[in-house]
Amino acid sequence: MGIGLKLITGKKGIMPDFFDLIFMVLILFFALFFIQLVLNSEVEAKTEISLENLDQFNSEQQFLYYLNYPVLIGEREIKMKDLILLAVNTNQEELFEEKTEAYFREKKAEGSVAVYNTEEFRQEKASLFSFSNVVFGSGKKSSLELPNLENKQIPSLTVVFSREK
Amino acid sequence: MNKQGIFDVVTKSIFWMIAGIVITVAILAFALIMSSYQNKLLEIPPELKAELLTLRFLNTPECFTYQDPVTGRVFPGTIDLNKFTQERLDGCYRTETEQGYKDYNFGIELEGYGPTKEGAGKILMTNNFFNKVDFTLYKEIFIRSGGEVMPTRMIIYVQTKI
Numbered sequence: 157m158g159i160g161l162k163l164i165t166g167k168k169g170i171m172p173d174f175f176d177l178i179f180m181v182l183i184l185f186f187a188l189f190f191i192q193l194v195l196n197s198e199v200e201a202k203t204e205i206s207l208e209n210l211d212q213f214n215s216e217q218q219f220l221y222y223l224n225y226p227v228l229i230g231e232r233e234i235k236m237k238d239l240i241l242l243a244v245n246t247n248q249e250e251l252f253e254e255k256t257e258a259y260f261r262e263k264k265a266e267g268s269v270a271v272y273n274t275e276e277f278r279q280e281k282a283s284l285f286s287f288s289n290v291v292f293g294s295g296k297k298s299s300l301e302l303p304n305l306e307n308k309q310i311p312s313l314t315v316v317f318s319r320e321k
Numbered sequence: 322m323n324k325q326g327i328f329d330v331v332t333k334s335i336f337w338m339i340a341g342i343v344i345t346v347a348i349l350a351f352a353l354i355m356s357s358y359q360n361k362l363l364e365i366p367p368e369l370k371a372e373l374l375t376l377r378f379l380n381t382p383e384c385f386t387y388q389d390p391v392t393g394r395v396f397p398g399t400i401d402l403n404k405f406t407q408e409r410l411d412g413c414y415r416t417e418t419e420q421g422y423k424d425y426n427f428g429i430e431l432e433g434y435g436p437t438k439e440g441a442g443k444i445l446m447t448n449n450f451f452n453k454v455d456f457t458l459y460k461e462i463f464i465r466s467g468g469e470v471m472p473t474r475m476i477i478y479v480q481t482k483i
Binding site: 173174177180181184188191192195196199202203206207210213214217218220221224225226263 | 332336339340343347350351354358361362364365366368369372398460461462463470471472
């Protein structure tokens with residue numbers, strides 16, 4: 157056996173050590189691959205959380221837009237928030253439903269709106285009025301209190317709004 | 322040193338030469354992974370950055386937002402149609418003349434409304450907007466023209482960089 161061949165395949169040659177090396181390389185490769193996978197998924201999760209928070213912010217903006225949306229009552233133009241107060245004070249649920257449905261239809265959007273007496277909302281009781289055109293809602297929920305100065309029995313309303321993406 | 326000794330030294334040298342290369346590559350790969358992780362971690366999603374930058378178009382009276390001339394009250398989300406002009410946009414958001422194409426640039430459109438009272442041109446553009454739209458933001462807004470308030474949408478075309 158020549159010295160070169162002995163150097164590679166001999167009992168004390170490189171080959172036995174070489175197998176250890178190849179094994180180590182494989183372990184290193186998989187370890188690095190795994191580390192990268194874990195770190196990347198962590199970054200993706202964090203980005204997703206940021207974008208979800210952004211959705212919450214957009215949902216709040218859309219809620220404010222909904223409350224200030226102009227609606228016609230006969231000849232008179234009022235804002236949706238005033239319509240909600242009017243509907244509660246005069247007990248006209250159908251008026252609230254009609255205008256809210258028109259809003260979602262015009263915006264080609266899906267979502268839900270529920271109006272609560274604030275006291276009852278805190279006690280987790282049922283809503284006074286509600287509208288929804290979604291079966292399974294997954295949109296972010298936003299809520300706001302509307303002071304109702306004209307009705308001493310219900311001095312404050314809580315409106316809960318959600319809109320699907 | 323006898324023959325066996327020389328043989329051991331040579332095999333060890335060859336082994337460690339190859340092992341050295343492998344270990345170096347592994348260390349470099351690890352460093353690269355960590356550095357790319359750090360970069361990704363610090364990266365702000367472009368949607369978030371664009372949202373933050375475009376807030377000014379909707380909420381500041383120095384841009385297009387309506388401000389009551391008597392009380393001074395600002396109406397966020399309500400655009401004064403008289404303010405919706407190119408000069409106003411140039412004063413409100415401007416990128417560097419030379420390298421500004423690397424920054425975020427915007428094309429802004431009011432659905433159903435021209436940028437001027439005469440309706441000349443449809444989209445207002447920041448100074449380095451070259452119609453390379455990366456994504457679009459839709460903002461529901463109110464437009465105030467005269468005494469009237471009308472609901473519409475502001476469409477913001479975002480160019481992140483060229």
